[in-house]
Amino acid sequence: MAQAASPAVGWLHTSVGRKVVMAATGIFLMTFLVVHLSGNLLLLRGDRGAAFNAYAEFMSTNPFIRVLEVLLFLGFLIHIYQGLYFILKEKQARPQRYTLNAAHANTSLFSRTMRISAVVVLVFLIVHMRHFFVEHRILGTSLTMYESCKIAFENPLYSAFYLFSFLLLGFHLVHGFYSSFQTLGVILNARVERLIRTVGIAFTVFITVGFSAIPIYFLAAKYF
Amino acid sequence: MRFTLRVWRQKDAKSPGQFETYEVDGVPADASFLEMLDILNEKLIKEGKEPVAFDHDCREGICGSCGLFINGRAHGPLPNITTCRLYMRHFKDGDTITIEPFRARPFPVIKDLVVDRSALDRIIQKGGYISVNTGSAPDANSIPIAKAAADRAFDYATCIGCGACVAACKNASAMLFTSAKVAHLALLPQGQPERRERVKRMVAQMDAEGFGHCSNTGACAVECPAKIPLSAIARLQRDFIWANLTPDPYAR
Numbered sequence: 001m002a003q004a005a006s007p008a009v010g011w012l013h014t015s016v017g018r019k020v021v022m023a024a025t026g027i028f029l030m031t032f033l034v035v036h037l038s039g040n041l042l043l044l045r046g047d048r049g050a051a052f053n054a055y056a057e058f059m060s061t062n063p064f065i066r067v068l069e070v071l072l073f074l075g076f077l078i079h080i081y082q083g084l085y086f087i088l089k090e091k092q093a094r095p096q097r098y099t100l101n102a103a104h105a106n107t108s109l110f111s112r113t114m115r116i117s118a119v120v121v122l123v124f125l126i127v128h129m130r131h132f133f134v135e136h137r138i139l140g141t142s143l144t145m146y147e148s149c150k151i152a153f154e155n156p157l158y159s160a161f162y163l164f165s166f167l168l169l170g171f172h173l174v175h176g177f178y179s180s181f182q183t184l185g186v187i188l189n190a191r192v193e194r195l196i197r198t199v200g201i202a203f204t205v206f207i208t209v210g211f212s213a214i215p216i217y218f219l220a221a222k223y224f
Numbered sequence: 225m226r227f228t229l230r231v232w233r234q235k236d237a238k239s240p241g242q243f244e245t246y247e248v249d250g251v252p253a254d255a256s257f258l259e260m261l262d263i264l265n266e267k268l269i270k271e272g273k274e275p276v277a278f279d280h281d282c283r284e285g286i287c288g289s290c291g292l293f294i295n296g297r298a299h300g301p302l303p304n305i306t307t308c309r310l311y312m313r314h315f316k317d318g319d320t321i322t323i324e325p326f327r328a329r330p331f332p333v334i335k336d337l338v339v340d341r342s343a344l345d346r347i348i349q350k351g352g353y354i355s356v357n358t359g360s361a362p363d364a365n366s367i368p369i370a371k372a373a374a375d376r377a378f379d380y381a382t383c384i385g386c387g388a389c390v391a392a393c394k395n396a397s398a399m400l401f402t403s404a405k406v407a408h409l410a411l412l413p414q415g416q417p418e419r420r421e422r423v424k425r426m427v428a429q430m431d432a433e434g435f436g437h438c439s440n441t442g443a444c445a446v447e448c449p450a451k452i453p454l455s456a457i458a459r460l461q462r463d464f465i466w467a468n469l470t471p472d473p474y475a476r
């Protein structure tokens with residue numbers, strides 16, 4: 001496999017190189033989550049979406065953000081392609097499964113469920129893109145971004161799906177944050193490992209609680 | 225003590241295997257797991273049946289040959305030991321114990337619980353060496369090595385090649401094994417000339433043998449009887465990235 005590609009990028013087709021790609025795109029996507037969340041928290045300002053709509057307008061017209069958006073699409077596509085490659089290839093190295101496997105004794109729940117969390121996040125992304133990106137940027141709805149959000153989150157079914165997806169994204173991040181730094185060869189001793197794991201958990205809680213606050217806010221405002 | 229054993233029986237790599245159930249009785253609590261299997265085999269031989277084939281040699285935790293997957297874990301229910309150092313007192317009287325071979329595509333079953341682990345040897349052949357000129361023996365201490373570096377290199381050098389890391393990994397990855405050798409030699413001056421070529425060649429061989437990728441779950445380090453730490457893998461990753469992004473100063 002490695003031999004087939006050109007020497008300069010051939011190493012990215014080895015098992016280790018592919019993981020480096022996952023880690024690099026994963027870290028890029030994690031920084032994107034921080035940016036996305038800080039913008040979305042404007043929904044909670046209680047100004048009927050004035051600040052949020054202005055922000056959404058800026059994000060969809062600023063040329064610099066346009067370029068970043070293309071990079072973001074690429075980042076997602078590469079991470080998803082590489083992730084699906086691993087998910088599909090995983091069983092090949094062990095065609096005959098164990099009859100009894102006590103994986104819970106030596107691995108964390110989060111690391112064991114990376115595939116499941118990945119697929120849930122992927123489904124979420126598709127629904128999410130359909131709902132906001134396609135609706136606003138391709139079909140050109142007359143609703144403001146805030147109104148779209150309000151309609152979406154006041155639907156308990158959509159909100160439940162959203163909350164579930166972010167819980168699973170949290171699972172993905174608890175392991176993914178640590179794992180990406182291990183993949184990049186950063187974690188050379190127990191002290192660094194403790195640091196990375198602690199920061200990873202803080203990051204995950206911030207992202208999961210932050211995003212989850214939004215549907216809860218809209219539902220609470222509607223029903224209480 | 226008395227146990228019910230579900231043992232994987234398989235004639236050879238080509239035949240499908242299946243579980244057979246056996247009862248063993250009168251096993252001393254201080255018998256090792258392998259001694260318990262000896263008791264079973266004596267019983268089978270007396271009954272005129274084919275004894276269970278399993279790998280073993282030193283029976284003191286240094287050779288790495290006694291790989292068995294016991295009750296869902298490589299080398300049984302305790303972390304960081306070999307099967308020969310697992311004792312029956314760690315089980316409860318009357319327990320049912322499931323015994324399978326280490327399973328991975330690069331580890332074909334030879335018979336029953338014995339698998340062929342020479343894929344690991346082929347990875348070592350690709351880089352687990354240093355090149356020196358032959359001739360008279362070099363002076364002692366001609367290459368000074370800091371104590372701390374020597375100690376760390378030694379920690380990585382203690383891998384016994386048992387394959388428990390592969391057996392425990394959900395992807396059947398050989399990363400802990402491969403990285404232990406890479407990290408060992410990368411920390412020593414003697415390992416520098418081939419450092420970049422070594423990591424590239426060993427990773428290529430690992431892939432060619434059909435081992436899976438590393439998901440950093442850490443199952444390997446929990447089961448590794450030599451307690452090779454996960455930092456070995458971080459060192460391999462780091463060396464592999466550098467080796468592919470920067471020119472090799474030792475390239476011929």
Ligand code: HEM
Binds near residue numbers: 439
């Ligand atoms: C915002 C969304 C996402 C973020 C921030 C993210 C982040 C990460 C990070 C940091 C890792 C660890 C990389 C490593 O082990 O070095 C990872 C692993 C992984 N991601 Fe994602 N990811 C996201 C979405 C997805 C999606 C949609 C998929 C769908 C295919 C996916 C599939 C995977 C898989 C399969 C792994 C584990 C690879 C392995 O076996 O080691 N991820 N992700």
Ligand code: SF4
Binds near residue numbers: 383385387390
């Ligand atoms: S790294 Fe540990 S588990 Fe893997 S082969 Fe070496 S001694 Fe066995």
Ligand code: FES
Binds near residue numbers: 280281284306307
């Ligand atoms: S028989 Fe040698 S390590 Fe177990």
